[in-house]
Amino acid sequence: MDDKPANGRSGGWKQDPAGVRKNILAVAMAEFAANGLSGARIDEIAAKTSTSKRMIYYYFGDKEGLYRRVLEEAYREVRAGEQELELDHVPPVEALKLLAEFTFDHHSRHPDFIRLVMIENIHHGAYLERSELIRPLNAGAVQKLETICRRGREVGVFREDVTPLQLHWHISAMSFFNVSNRTSFSHIFGTDLFSAGGQEALKKQMVEMVVGLALKPHRRSRGSAESRRHFRGDTK
């Protein structure tokens, strides 16, 4: 029927599968992180790549496939950074402190990753479930804490009734929230907490709180009866 194929101009182009995939993944990660799963637009992603929409489907099948690969890639990147932390030769309290500080900074440096996790949680972890890549990453973080806690208890300075998982929870909460809720918080309360100094202060306080929780409570030589009571946590 078509006597004139009218193909696109036969401009030269190079084959570069790996590069194209990488390019798509990078753009998609930014888009998904910025707009969420249903908020991100395939056409928009395509427009921002150096290739075309068709290639996205060629390499990733469909939108969910792309999203899943983006998730895995994000976890891989973050995980790689986390492995570098070496704590075995440090005394336990110092190790806990370093780990907490590192987590705080690490999350701060990977806002896109945080946003992807937020999105995952909004979607009830539907896509997380299908990826076996993700569980071990977080497990690694807790493993570090388990070692620290064991050593700390052996030396006799750590409490017995605070578990590594709980510590991980508290550290994660403050480090994660610090990134995830930055927008709404700074909009309501101003940006003081997010200046360089503000962040340093928050981090220091977070570390102090976590270490304080892990350490055995010491008898205090002075201080009001009230404050001491609260420190032991016996309310009723």
Place this chain on the structure above:
Amino acid sequence: MDDKPANGRSGGWKQDPAGVRKNILAVAMAEFAANGLSGARIDEIAAKTSTSKRMIYYYFGDKEGLYRRVLEEAYREVRAGEQELELDHVPPVEALKLLAEFTFDHHSRHPDFIRLVMIENIHHGAYLERSELIRPLNAGAVQKLETICRRGREVGVFREDVTPLQLHWHISAMSFFNVSNRTSFSHIFGTDLFSAGGQEALKKQMVEMVVGLALKPHRRSRGSAESRRHFRGDTK
């Protein structure tokens, strides 16, 4: 052309603008919280109301208008519940403790609100910005803390270098994260932390940490040099 108007059956109905708006808002809040802004479907919302899609546009203009009203309503509800807390007649340390506990439970009881805030943050607070209603609502939460801190410092038990806003930040972080990241966390680490007992333990620890941060550090009669050093926070 149409000789037969064929209007809807002339069944009796009552006028109830307030009720209709309320009904729409409630359904929309659940839908937006469950699916996000772009994930929620107007038709789906309409189907779940006791009225029609037409009324949504009649009262709210468009999807964004509806979303904005939902946001404001959510903030209003949550803050209204928060106002009930009366702390002025309680000693400062106890007041701080009660406020922290309350916040933890309150967030836990309003997961939809948490989800809406998550969604807002993913959207970079674009809709929050347009609402002048929301800022003052949140400011109220910190005002309570300011009062508590002032009283605590007057009595001499609170540190001077920990601000009410920082305390609010830490309390919010742990209370918010406890709901927002429940899915991914429990998927990775199991559900122990979310059993009744697990939640009680987390809450108690959170309160202990916050109170511990606010209180003046006391000299310790015994304890390793290491642990004491870390308590003062002087690293380098």
Place this chain on the structure above:
DNA sequence: ACCACTTTGTACAAACCGGTTAATTTGCTA
């Protein structure tokens, strides 16, 4: 009885958007 506001219904346009069809180019290799 008037009149503005509220409610009901349906059908539909117009945009949006995920996904596909088909043709063409590249580059390897036999």
Place this chain on the structure above:
DNA sequence: TAGCAAATTAACCGGTTTGTACAAAGTGGT
């Protein structure tokens, strides 16, 4: 250098979804 699979381009499709137009009528206050 012909053949062929992988890579790439551009145009297109059809379902979905937002939002509207139109038409009619009930409600309630004054």
